[in-house]
Amino acid sequence: MNILHIRLLNQQLVSSRFTDVHDLVAWMGMVQAQEYKMMRWAVGMRLREPSMSAFREAYDAGRIVRTHLFRCTWQLVAAEDLGWMLPLCAERNKVSIRGYLAYHGRRIEEREYERANRLICDALSGEKSVRKEILLARLAECGLEDDAHTMSIYLRRAEADGIICSGELDSRQNTYALVEERIPRLRELRRDEAIAELARRYFRSHSPATLEDFVWWSNLGVGECRAAIESICSELISESYAGETYFIHRDCRVRGYRRQTILLPSYDEYLIGYKSRHHAFEEEFRHRIHNRNGLFYPVILDDGQVVGNWHPGKDAAFFEEAIQPDLTDAFRRYRQFWNSDR
Template sequence: MNIPNIRLLNQQLVAPLFSDAHDLVGWMGMVQAQEYRMMRWAVALRLKSPKMEAFRKAYDSGRIVRTHLFRCTWQLVTAEDLRWMSRLCAEKNKRAINGYLKTYGLDISERQYERFNDLVSQVLSGTDSMLKDDLVSSLKEMGFCVDSHTFSIYLRRAEFDGVICSGRLDARQNTYALVEKRIPRFDELSHEESLMMLARKYFRSHSPATMQDFIWWTGLAARDCQKAVCFVGKELSEYIHDGETYYIYRDCRIRGCRGKTLLLPSYDEYLIGYKSRFHVIENDFRSYAFSNNGLFYPVIVSDGRIVGNWHPQKKNTCFFREEYRTDIEGAFGEYLRFVSS
């Protein structure tokens, strides 16, 4: 079983099946989006034709949104998935914030969070989208003044409370909008249905993957992840590889992977979507792809293996070994056409 090749296919990194950014994000379940600019490339390089306009159209219309969800980190999700995903992870995220504050001797009461949510709702009620800087200024005028770090905690909590999400796409900074104004109401899923849907989305787009990979990706309790896999058990096949059990979704492509050089953005799902990454990168070069404190860097992929780094703003590359050097002109050309489109 060639794990890197199968993952390339199902993550839509080779022979992509989608033309619409919304459909791609829905397929993936969520797309990691720490880097505000590079998240656009993370989606685009998985489309048949990587164009900025395709991403912007889906983002500006609210069909895909950026917010903090699983593992308390930024993700892109579809409007249809936002609420049920938030219900799965919100309470754990809130506990994580409280734990962080306690570690540093800080405290924010529920009443303070409620006041902020009320104020931010008042500010955003008259607009469909607002730049972060403008939001900060408006709140200061209403008497809400805190340092930038504390402000980011309040924003994140408002996301967990289902009050705010991203607004329209801006070239340089985050925007915010009210969930109630931006996201239509969809049929609600039960807790069990939500777990089932989460597992289905993960394994169809990330196969082959282990239970530990799924637990890592969601950040949920192991018991919930185990339930989720049981719920979709008939849709999964089990394969033993080097003594480890891997799950492959029933409709996944396992053949047809063509050799290709890819420029992956930082925090790409090809790496961050799994706990174990030894299938795609040698242990000696892990620090060039990601750090121990959770930073992920732009990497070059050749035939499924991570072989070097690249710089999005400069045409700079660094290959881990000389024998890994490959022609990247085509990959850079595709990226440059995307950012200029």
């Protein structure tokens, strides 16, 4: 079993099956989206033909949305999936928010969140999309004003409460809209059904992966994750490798891999989507891939292995002189993606 080759196929990084942005994001379950610009390439490079204009169209139409979900980090999801995904992670996100505030010697009472939510609703009501700076200015006019970190907490809590999500795509900063106005039909599921569906999405798009990988990705309890895997066991094939049990979904591809050099954005699912990401790089280069604070850098993949770093407009920096693949086609695809929006 070649773990990296199969992951590349099912993450749609090689020989993608998808031409539609919404369908790709729905297949992935969620796509990590910490960096507002690089999230576009994270989706675009997984399409059969990279297209920034296609990404913008899906984002502006509200077919995909960006919000804080699992692990209380930014993710892109298919709009209709927000209704069943948010209840899975909302309470854990609220705990994370309280912990962040406590670490900085702050506390926000529930009545303050309730007031903030009302003001946020008033500021966004009837608006298709509002840039963050304008939203914060409107809130300040209503008496809700604090330091930048605390205001971001109010917005993150409103996301956890299912009140706001992303609006239209802006070139520079986050935008916000009311969920009830942005997404007219949210799909709802019972919790056990939702976790089973989440497991299905994960193992379809991330196989081969372990129970521990799914726990990391979802930030749900081990017991719930194990139960979810058991509930879809008829859809999974288990294989032992180096003392670990890996699951492969029946809808996954295990053949059709072709070698390709890929410019991977920071925080990409190919690395951050697993606890077992050690398959993709040598330990001595870990500091070139992510730091101890969880900051992931843009990296170069060659045959599934991380071999260097890259930055738009700058030269690549390879880890070893002996492994320096030709990046001509990789940068061509990257430029083609951005040029499609002009």
